[in-house]
Amino acid sequence: MNNPQDVVDFVHNGHKRYLPHLSIDCVIFGYHDQQLKLLLIRYHDQENWSLPGGFVERHEALTAAAHRILYEKTQLTNLFLQQFYIFGDSPTRLNRIEIQNNHNKVYAKANIAIDEDHWLAERTLSIGYYALVDYQEVTITPEFLVEGYCWVDINSVPELQYDHNEIIDRALVTLRSQLYQQSIGQNLLPEKFTLPEIHSLYEAILDRQFDRRNFRKKLLALGLVTQLEERRKIGPHRSPFLYAFNHEIASKPFEEGTMTEF
Amino acid sequence: MNNPQDVVDFVHNGHKRYLPHLSIDCVIFGYHDQQLKLLLIRYHDQENWSLPGGFVERHEALTAAAHRILYEKTQLTNLFLQQFYIFGDSPTRLNRIEIQNNHNKVYAKANIAIDEDHWLAERTLSIGYYALVDYQEVTITPEFLVEGYCWVDINSVPELQYDHNEIIDRALVTLRSQLYQQSIGQNLLPEKFTLPEIHSLYEAILDRQFDRRNFRKKLLALGLVTQLEERRKIGPHRSPFLYAFNHEIASKPFEEGTMTEF
DNA sequence: TTCTAATGCGTTTACTTTACACAATAAATT
DNA sequence: AATTTATTGTGTAAAGTAAACGCATTAGAA
Structure with a gap:
């Protein structure tokens, strides 16, 4: 209009x-x-x-x-x-x-x-x-x-x-x-992204800090992302690996909350 | 009508x-x-x-x-x-x-x-x-x-x-x-109920079996129920303690899923 | 070559969940 | 009154998961 x-x-x-x-x-x-x-x-x-x-x-x-x-x-x-x-x-x-x-x-x-x-x-x-x-x-x-x-x-x-x-x-x-059940980041990150990029995204959404190293372990354990062979050039520092969302796992239907035995 | x-x-x-x-x-x-x-x-x-x-x-x-x-x-x-x-x-x-x-x-x-x-x-x-x-x-x-x-x-x-x-x-x-965030059982159980009663209810709803002892620990740890002094007479067996839902905790508003560090 | 600021990856510790064992007890039976 | 049976009460060890943390690697700049 x-x-x-x-x-x-x-x-x-x-x-x-x-x-x-x-x-x-x-x-x-x-x-x-x-x-x-x-x-x-x-x-x-x-x-x-x-x-x-x-x-x-x-x-x-x-x-x-x-x-x-x-x-x-x-x-x-x-x-x-x-x-x-x-x-x-x-x-x-x-x-x-x-x-x-x-x-x-x-x-x-x-x-x-x-x-x-x-x-x-x-x-x-x-x-x-x-x-x-x-x-x-x-x-x-x-x-x-x-x-x-x-x-x-x-x-x-x-x-x-x-x-x-x-x-x-x-x-x-x-x-x-x-945030950890669906591949919510998909529209906010390029197809291939670095770990620091998704790390910052999650910190912004949840408004808290996470340990860099544990964060990587968690995402990989959940099968949300996969590490690629490529790296990205980011200037004066070590080149980080690129990652991509796992579509098969990421787009699974809505889930029961994270209940363990119960 | x-x-x-x-x-x-x-x-x-x-x-x-x-x-x-x-x-x-x-x-x-x-x-x-x-x-x-x-x-x-x-x-x-x-x-x-x-x-x-x-x-x-x-x-x-x-x-x-x-x-x-x-x-x-x-x-x-x-x-x-x-x-x-x-x-x-x-x-x-x-x-x-x-x-x-x-x-x-x-x-x-x-x-x-x-x-x-x-x-x-x-x-x-x-x-x-x-x-x-x-x-x-x-x-x-x-x-x-x-x-x-x-x-x-x-x-x-x-x-x-x-x-x-x-x-x-x-x-x-x-x-x-x-089921573990809200006091959903409230309408299905009497005000005071036994552990076996709520245990069966949860098993029916989730369609699986839980260990009796761990189940009690979980409910108490979550603060969902409180153990009372009274017991109920149930016939030829040991009288079980009665429990009641904790209203303060149980009726808290909707919650983020069970996310730990993340 | 050294320095700096970032990433990569592993290990230890703490906590939570799961598995499991045995004592207590109410009433029916011997 | 002692024994049996079915059920509940509670503790403890093992396994798994999450959090804390240390240190090597690396890209470019000084």
């Missing part, structure tokens, strides 16, 4: 194209400079930032919708993208007056008033998806109603619209818990 | 009361005789069994809706009930003809025809919740359109309607992975 006409069409006809009462909110984690960041957007005339989101088309598979929305926001495809929860309890989601108010401020930019029984003003449940992307590869397409985009550090997320802070908290917990 | 009039009202006016395109499906695990079972229902003139489900009222919190639906089906309150996924990918959910067909068979019992653009015939996403109940305490209220109920063993679930088998698979994986 890059121009006023698109917005007008969306507001007037969106209910025919999309499932009402349901949105997808994306928690897009970005990795850059050994830091974990988060993509936020701010709509026209809104004080608080929001998570990027979108709607599900009436005959579109849910996962496909999530990928489409992510593509529309970042221009990236084939990402690691995972559903983690559906949010439908927060009182902010049931406060019709606040929701209508916010929408009216946003859509005023396109000279549209959203009345009380407009489809956009109705109660919405939100399906949370999280993705991991390379900060630098994201191409933001300027949308008409979006005033600004920003990447914030995961440790200093401001107060967001509606229940979006809760959504982020839950996304982060899920991401961290899945 | 115990009589034809209720059904007629639901079909004609349900779209005003409930959110369309969205249902809640409940995977109700029952424990009895040291076996883990599952509650299924069969609607009128349907070949396959289904999961019990329902709709979310327009201004009802999602969790509240799940509890209400579970109460309507089982007459039980205050259960351990947990959302685990939202299903919106299965091709069966997008096959309008099959859905309309099935609905027409079901609602024929109330002499209602569901036409192509009826709200019930539209595409529906389903939010999966799972619950654990004591088999014996469940009171099934006979519903007009429901031909039968049954408890099936978790290891012999028949082919179900739509994607309900997939929903069960995922519920079971989630239940098992959360």
